[in-house]
Amino acid sequence: MTKKAVLMLSGGLDSTLALCILREQGIEIEAVNFVTAFSCCKLESLEIARKFGAKVTTVSVNDDYFKMIEKPKYGWGRGINPCVDCRIYMFRLAKKLMDATGASFVASGEVLGQRPMSQKFHQLEIIERDSGLSDRLLRPLSAKLLAPTLPEREGVVDREKLYGISGRSRKELLELAAKYGIEEPPTPSTGCLLTEPDFADKVRDLFDHKPHYERWDFETLKVGRHYRLGPNTKIILGRNQEENLKLELLNARESILLIPESFKGPSALIVGETGEAAENKAMELILQYSKLGKSSPAPQARFERRQSGGRDFLSWPPAGAERNLESLRIGGQ
Ligand code: SF4
Structure with missing residues (x-):
């Protein structure tokens, strides 16, 4: 396996930290930032990504994204946000990028239990399975609470240097932000109109x-x-x-x-x-x-x-x- 990953970079603190953690282990990062008609990227975080030596690609979703919103397999949140389906949609695109760039796995800043619509244990499993990324989707912030993925078992990523963060508290995330010198951590809002x-x-x-x-x-x-x-x-x-x-x-x-x-x-x-x-x-x-x-x-x-x-x-x-x-x-x- 190559020491290269595609990282889903939302522009929030969590994915920025995932980037820092993997870069610290010498993993080459191909970051991808998805833009929908209802959310946009946070430029500050893209700056941080560049500072940490990641190549950032911004991808706009296709028109089939609207059909997904209308009829999501896993339902909507409090607005009309189909978060599980939306994550699956984006991870499928990330997988294509992984295959095209010779990366070994996809990583994200998801934190177990942080968001009720898409980050409960069974939802993380569904997202991994339905996006076709079984065993190749690494969540560095919560990895120690999840089963070891292929890049961890193969030694491409040192599992001991990953984290076991869960829940909605930002305390540990802010401590990590301080460790990596992120002076003004991005706010936790999704910035998504669908919510x-x-x-x-x-x-x-x-x-x-x-x-x-x-x-x-x-x-x-x-x-x-x-x-x-x-x-x-x-x-x-x-x-x-x-x-x-x-x-x-x-x-x-x-x-x-x-x-x-x-x-x-x-x-x-x-x-x-x-x-x-x-x-x-x-x-x-x-x-x-x-x-x-x-x-x-x-x-x-x-x-x-x-x-x-x-x-x-x-x-x-x-x-x-x-x-x-x-x-x-x-x-x-
Ligand atoms: S909040 Fe919006 S962009 Fe984020 S996963 Fe949910 S639907 Fe997708």
Whole structure:
């Protein structure tokens, strides 16, 4: 066996420590950092990885990742986070990298019992088995509590220099961080939107209403307040200037963007089936979240409408507009 490993580098403290432990044993590290539409890498940790001489590759997940979220074999956590399936998905990709680079095993910063959704003993076993990494998945932080893996038995890794950490306490991890000179250990948050209940509501709404979703649909979920008008129509309202700009970038073939032209207020993206009724409701929502909409008597307003690269203007009030659309809202943010 070669003294080379692929390390799953999430950007958190645990995987950074796993890196330090293996580098200390002279193991060459090919680190891989996975980026999904719902989480991103932590740049500080990538810097640490480079400092410890690891080559870091960032890999974006494919579109089949979304199908996995919709129908996970092992279920969801408190949001719509399919953590066990997600880990299996990523470890399968890591195995491909292991085979392609001539590495002997895959390592991760998983800690037995630390995360209730994916790091209980039986979950670690499932992840190892279903990813095709049986006997070749090393968890240096908890290794002494788990069966010896092939690289340990073959002497590629010295098991005596690995650890037997378990549970949710960060005490031992922080002591190790100090030992390796990590002055500002990354925070323990997953940074994954799928764990957030409000975001999970939006994802479920998408699965319920759009069987042939695309990556673009998931990108829209990360921006604004969402209102469902009907099975095929949704309005997204920007919550600040940054989100208004993001909505401009997201405005695509399946959408229309309305921007207040004669006053200050949020932009609204109409997604799916558009038409006069949807536009009237989008204008109503924009006014509801602007100062002008609270004025009396009822305001006059102009909106820019952008669609398929073209632009024109709409006027308010139209005939028959409704008020109080909060009951249409998806999620709480
Ligand atoms: S928290 Fe998100 S990225 Fe992490 S394992 Fe769960 S689903 Fe995957």
